[in-house]
Amino acid sequence: MKPETLAIHSGNLYKSATGDVTPPINLSTTFFRDEDGGYSGGHMYSRVSNPNRSALEKVLTDLENGADACAFSSGNTAGMSLFQALAPGSHIIAPDDMYWGFKKQLQSIFADTLTIDFIDLTNIAGISAYIKENTVMIWVETPSNPLLKITDLAAISKIAKAHDLLLACDSTFASPCLQKPIELGADIVMHSSTKYIGGHSDVLGGALITAKRTPFWEKVRNIQQIGGAVPSPFDCFLLLRSVKTLPYRMRGHCENGMALATYLEKHPKVEAVFYPGLPAHPQHEIAKQQMSGFGGMLSILVHGGAEEARRVVNTVQLFAQATSLGGVESLIEHRASVEGPDTKTPQNLIRISVGLEHIDDLIEDFKQALD
Ligand SMILES: *Cc1c(COP(=O)(O)O)cnc(C)c1O
Numbered sequence: 001m002k003p004e005t006l007a008i009h010s011g012n013l014y015k016s017a018t019g020d021v022t023p024p025i026n027l028s029t030t031f032f033r034d035e036d037g038g039y040s041g042g043h044m045y046s047r048v049s050n051p052n053r054s055a056l057e058k059v060l061t062d063l064e065n066g067a068d069a070c071a072f073s074s075g076n077t078a079g080m081s082l083f084q085a086l087a088p089g090s091h092i093i094a095p096d097d098m099y100w101g102f103k104k105q106l107q108s109i110f111a112d113t114l115t116i117d118f119i120d121l122t123n124i125a126g127i128s129a130y131i132k133e134n135t136v137m138i139w140v141e142t143p144s145n146p147l148l149k150i151t152d153l154a155a156i157s158k159i160a161k162a163h164d165l166l167l168a169c170d171s172t173f174a175s176p177c178l179q180k181p182i183e184l185g186a187d188i189v190m191h192s193s194t195k196y197i198g199g200h201s202d203v204l205g206g207a208l209i210t211a212k213r214t215p216f217w218e219k220v221r222n223i224q225q226i227g228g229a230v231p232s233p234f235d236c237f238l239l240l241r242s243v244k245t246l247p248y249r250m251r252g253h254c255e256n257g258m259a260l261a262t263y264l265e266k267h268p269k270v271e272a273v274f275y276p277g278l279p280a281h282p283q284h285e286i287a288k289q290q291m292s293g294f295g296g297m298l299s300i301l302v303h304g305g306a307e308e309a310r311r312v313v314n315t316v317q318l319f320a321q322a323t324s325l326g327g328v329e330s331l332i333e334h335r336a337s338v339e340g341p342d343t344k345t346p347q348n349l350i351r352i353s354v355g356l357e358h359i360d361d362l363i364e365d366f367k368q369a370l371d
Helices: 003-009 051-064 075-084 100-108 153-162 215-227 233-243 246-266 284-290 305-315 335-339 359-370
Strands: 068-072 091-095 115-119 135-141 166-170 188-192 206-210 270-274 297-302 331-334 349-353
Touching (some): 003 246, 051 068, 051 206, 068 215, 075 188, 091 100, 100 115, 153 166, 153 284, 297 305, 305 349
Parallel strands (some): 091 115, 091 135, 135 166, 166 188
Antiparallel strands (some): 068 206
């Protein structure tokens, strides 16, 4: 089935006794045992599994064309659970512009157990030089944050396979609708469901989806169930509700993203626009091959430095000045001041999450702010 159909139907795992068309929220933390001690209802204790979470994991598995999924209480705990599953002493390769929360985790929480090389993964030919005897994983983030760099997943997967490395992809900016990392050779896909999957800026969540059920994946599942960083039944209900409209929301985000990027590219106050849908984007050809749409995230550099960037984010009316992305409402942010003093993000960079308002209103708003 196609994503639009899967998004609506594949999470409907149970027929409720009362005939609900929409699955109820199962708040019970514990489930009846059978006389022989078994659990014929399929669940024992809510940290281990819960009907709402199983439904969410099923729909995410199907949308990514994977074999299984683990849902977590945030994107950060999804990534952390994967890092925790790696043997101490392992070396991993990650992008130099990796999502800063993960970079922080690796440099602080995992400082004593993992070693990491943060490199430019758009330079495919340069990757092999960093592979060592203890390298176990290449972590890719595409499109990347905040420069919207695109990494060639099929090319990296060849390198990963040749060296027997895991390939993990943070696919948050693409959502499960715009690219299929597993089909391009990734072993594990990661999402912050807080973003496009949730889509309404009202629920935190994360997920890992695996291409195959392997012993390594069982370790990840064990960390989820024993560690317990799981989303609540209500969070899962909200995410399941949201995912039903994800394919259609993504069409709107792509359409608005492209139109706003095209408008901003021509504006004299704008020095550069980073959007993979623009032919001028350095990896536009790769984006065209591996994505079915270019999404709603873009960044711009404005002439006039940090001061002008802050003036613009304070002058737009419809774009809420706030961090995060992927919601129906447009957000705008001066990224360098969020990332702190060590950031390599240019001081005149503005990151935009283009929402689902009418594009004419969004462009009009930018026009008044820039002019
Ligand atoms: C937000 C985000 C995360 C972290 O997810 P949380 O749900 O905020 O914990 C990871 N990667 C990317 C690309 C993100 O945008």
